[in-house]
Amino acid sequence: MPDKKHAEHLFELAKDAMSKAYVPYSKFHVGAAILTSNGKFYSGCNVENAAYPEGTCAEAGAIASMVLNGDTDIKDIYVIGHGDALVTPCGGCRQKIREFSSADTMIHICGSEGVRKSLTMNELLPFSFGPENLEQ
Numbered sequence: 001m002p003d004k005k006h007a008e009h010l011f012e013l014a015k016d017a018m019s020k021a022y023v024p025y026s027k028f029h030v031g032a033a034i035l036t037s038n039g040k041f042y043s044g045c046n047v048e049n050a051a052y053p054e055g056t057c058a059e060a061g062a063i064a065s066m067v068l069n070g071d072t073d074i075k076d077i078y079v080i081g082h083g084d085a086l087v088t089p090c091g092g093c094r095q096k097i098r099e100f101s102s103a104d105t106m107i108h109i110c111g112s113e114g115v116r117k118s119l120t121m122n123e124l125l126p127f128s129f130g131p132e133n134l135e136q
């Protein structure tokens, strides 16, 4: 877990991002917030599209913001969806998070009261394919 101050900020950022989701089709709001290993915060929401497959996930938005700002090392990522069911990152997002993860990256799945489940990258995506697989 990140320290208390970082944890609170991540949760607030993820909730705030969730409130901004553009979801006229699914009405399913999702927010994500990232803390990088160098102490920066990024967030994102899902953005749907009338051409349904073009919609993007909250995690993808947060990752795009992180990369735009020159950061590539996720320490913690919080994900929150509206409603009671826990939102675990979809398969595509697991792979997107994996690209920017390291041994100590943690994925925290939140409910309305805070973190409900914390997972390592390997728990979320075992036997994963990553950048090092391309190193010869």
Ligand SMILES: O=c1ccn([C@H]2C[C@H](O)[C@@H](CO)O2)c(=O)[nH]1
Pocket (backbone or CB within 6 Å): 023, 026, 028, 029, 030, 045, 046, 047, 048, 055, 056, 057, 058, 059, 079, 087, 088, 089, 090, 093
């Ligand atoms: O981890 C997830 C799972 C789903 N969604 C979005 C995609 C779509 O807009 C809506 C319903 O699938 O939730 C995310 O943003 N992140």
Ligand SMILES: [Zn+2]
Pocket (backbone or CB within 6 Å): 057, 058, 059, 089, 090, 091, 092, 093, 094
């Ligand atoms: Zn996704």
